[in-house]
Amino acid sequence: MNKTCRIINLQEEYSQLFKENISLLENGAPEQMNVLRAAAFDSFISKGIPSNKVEEYKYTNLQPYFKGTFDVAFSSDGAINNNSEKFHCGVPNLDTYNVFMINGWFAQQDELSTLPKGVIIGSIRDKAKEHPEIFEKYYNTNAPVDSDAMVAMNTAFAQDGAFVYIPKGVVVDKPIQLVNIMTGENDRLIFQRNLVIVEENAQVKMMLCDHTISPQKFVINNLTEVFANENSIFDAYNVQNQHNLTTQVSGMFVHQKKHSNILTNNLTLHSGVTRNNIRVTMDDERCESHVYGLYLSDKNQHVDNFTFIDHAKPNCESFELFKGVMDDSASGAFTGRVLVRPDAQQTNAYQSNNNLLLTENAKINSKPQLEIYADDVKCSHGATVGQLDDEAMFYLRARGINENEGRILLMFAFAYEVIEKIRVEPLKENIRSLVEKRFRGEFDKCDSCVVCGQQGSSVSCL
Amino acid sequence: MLVIKDLHAKIDDKEILRGINLEVKPGEVHAIMGPNGSGKSTLSSVLAGNEKFEVSDGHVTFNDKDLLALAPEDRAREGLFLSFQYPVEIPGVSMVNFMRTAVNEHRKYRDEEPHTASEFLKLMREKKKLVEIDSNLTNRSVNEGFSGGEKKKNEIFQMAMLEPKLAILDETDSGLDIDALRVVANGVNKLKSENTSTIVITHYQRLLDHIVPDFVHVLYKGRIVKSAGKELALELEEKGYDWIKKEFED
Numbered sequence: 191m192n193k194t195c196r197i198i199n200l201q202e203e204y205s206q207l208f209k210e211n212i213s214l215l216e217n218g219a220p221e222q223m224n225v226l227r228a229a230a231f232d233s234f235i236s237k238g239i240p241s242n243k244v245e246e247y248k249y250t251n252l253q254p255y256f257k258g259t260f261d262v263a264f265s266s267d268g269a270i271n272n273n274s275e276k277f278h279c280g281v282p283n284l285d286t287y288n289v290f291m292i293n294g295w296f297a298q299q300d301e302l303s304t305l306p307k308g309v310i311i312g313s314i315r316d317k318a319k320e321h322p323e324i325f326e327k328y329y330n331t332n333a334p335v336d337s338d339a340m341v342a343m344n345t346a347f348a349q350d351g352a353f354v355y356i357p358k359g360v361v362v363d364k365p366i367q368l369v370n371i372m373t374g375e376n377d378r379l380i381f382q383r384n385l386v387i388v389e390e391n392a393q394v395k396m397m398l399c400d401h402t403i404s405p406q407k408f409v410i411n412n413l414t415e416v417f418a419n420e421n422s423i424f425d426a427y428n429v430q431n432q433h434n435l436t437t438q439v440s441g442m443f444v445h446q447k448k449h450s451n452i453l454t455n456n457l458t459l460h461s462g463v464t465r466n467n468i469r470v471t472m473d474d475e476r477c478e479s480h481v482y483g484l485y486l487s488d489k490n491q492h493v494d495n496f497t498f499i500d501h502a503k504p505n506c507e508s509f510e511l512f513k514g515v516m517d518d519s520a521s522g523a524f525t526g527r528v529l530v531r532p533d534a535q536q537t538n539a540y541q542s543n544n545n546l547l548l549t550e551n552a553k554i555n556s557k558p559q560l561e562i563y564a565d566d567v568k569c570s571h572g573a574t575v576g577q578l579d580d581e582a583m584f585y586l587r588a589r590g591i592n593e594n595e596g597r598i599l600l601m602f603a604f605a606y607e608v609i610e611k612i613r614v615e616p617l618k619e620n621i622r623s624l625v626e627k628r629f630r631g632e633f634d635k636c637d638s639c640v641v642c643g644q645q646g647s648s649v650s651c652l
Numbered sequence: 653m654l655v656i657k658d659l660h661a662k663i664d665d666k667e668i669l670r671g672i673n674l675e676v677k678p679g680e681v682h683a684i685m686g687p688n689g690s691g692k693s694t695l696s697s698v699l700a701g702n703e704k705f706e707v708s709d710g711h712v713t714f715n716d717k718d719l720l721a722l723a724p725e726d727r728a729r730e731g732l733f734l735s736f737q738y739p740v741e742i743p744g745v746s747m748v749n750f751m752r753t754a755v756n757e758h759r760k761y762r763d764e765e766p767h768t769a770s771e772f773l774k775l776m777r778e779k780k781k782l783v784e785i786d787s788n789l790t791n792r793s794v795n796e797g798f799s800g801g802e803k804k805k806n807e808i809f810q811m812a813m814l815e816p817k818l819a820i821l822d823e824t825d826s827g828l829d830i831d832a833l834r835v836v837a838n839g840v841n842k843l844k845s846e847n848t849s850t851i852v853i854t855h856y857q858r859l860l861d862h863i864v865p866d867f868v869h870v871l872y873k874g875r876i877v878k879s880a881g882k883e884l885a886l887e888l889e890e891k892g893y894d895w896i897k898k899e900f901e902d
Contacts, residue, residue, distance in 0.1 A: 581740050584701075584703075586742075586750075587723070588700050589725075589728055595757065599753065607743075
């Protein structure tokens, strides 16, 4: 069932939306989800949708984007409308295990039979009820509901999403991909909540891709909590490919235990307004984390990556690299908070943010924020903002390569470092060619998705 | 092939070339020598089309075309090649991709079909063998982490790939050990024909033992102050530039 809400004053109507529909929100949702709603709602309402007066959202005022008249789905059949029947997924070159969501709600998935025994994948609503002991142990234990209004909002309103559980010692040989299709006949507000648990000594690689396939305005608040337990390996590749009317607030909150090794890579290839909240808590010794991102923006697009690496325990290593290419009047922000707590001796933390501004109107705010309370650590950070290298350009032209082709080669060269960090070979190839197409201007959202092969339809090619 | 008439060029309002005259015919090898700061590298940059320098006067024709009116890429496609004194490192652009783009742009300019992948790789193999370049170099990003010698060898390899009519070697010998110098010189000699010409810009006689010039010019204070046969290079090696300076000042 869909409800239409008209948001003008934010808190007022969001409050009303929650209170009027609390029974619909709770209907069929796991108990633990419902138990947490009220407190999360209070936290959300007391803070409100962040404006740029909130320090952590200084460069992205979300308030205007969360106003409007939106459909909100309060049940699966509300989210999965007629439009979404049309999608069909063929996977080029990528052998993956696919889970489809529509407007944040679980829609369908591939046969599970080929997956290793004990792996649980499905709708968070269903799986939480089948495995309450797992769900209740983890759900919302690593999401900063009290400090971030958008996390609180998600916890208050989310009703569905993906649940992924990899049992002890299991290595999932092919990547799991969560495809979220956004579609509808009216503008839409979407919530999605994913929970990923990688048990001791287990390994999994995931791809998340969010697509808009109809031309309406979409406002998305999605959140993924990840628990990487002892000696586990976890990769997440988030491919963001949406039309210009989309606003996405995407949370990735990773909790690490001893000897775990995690990688997140946010590839923002096309978007309207994107805010990525990435937080890694290294809550045990000898953790390793790799936090990467690539954002390619033009027109009036805006991408804000807010990262927080929490070195809570000694002997951990983190590697952070974000690169951006901004064209036209695109704007962006990067915040890299690294916290080394007092006991976290022998920490190695490296951070780098490099930006290429192609026009005078493009803008980036880069803000490294290192807070170091231990005395025996190695931490470094670097932020650069620059233009294409004239000397390299002349070198290319002196070999007969025209200026436009030279620009593409150099932009690609700039971006490649992040693409090289992808630990799934076929995905790396696909992203490589997609990024090149993006720079050539041949790419639009009508291109099939690199990950899921989803073809855009012409109407949605805004 | 190349006719330079009264060429003046400046950078930041400082005049560096102050009336260069030079004619290079097909099949000829010209050496341009001169003390530091005389304008040797400026001349090569201006000919290749580097926009850092402003041409304030003069004419250059290259195969009867007005060279100065052409964009750098069109000069290259017309057959002018500059071997850079300091080849630029471009991390992230692979040698293969770089050369394939360049070669196919040249082909497009001549209305030829682009090379297929296999044709291109075959061409690369042939040329690598011709100039004795290490296979590994072409598997890397353009000049990234290359030693000085490797960079210069790589320039000669690119020259072999692009088959220019006129090659300008800008201090290709500086910083080269004797082995790399031999490889570079052999490459240049193998690529030479009666239809192609070479301008060797150098400080020293050493390279000219391997690439024998038909003419030697001395550039001083932005002008060619002396031209002669190859024996002039030997004389310069022996006596230095002071006598030229003195002659010029007088």
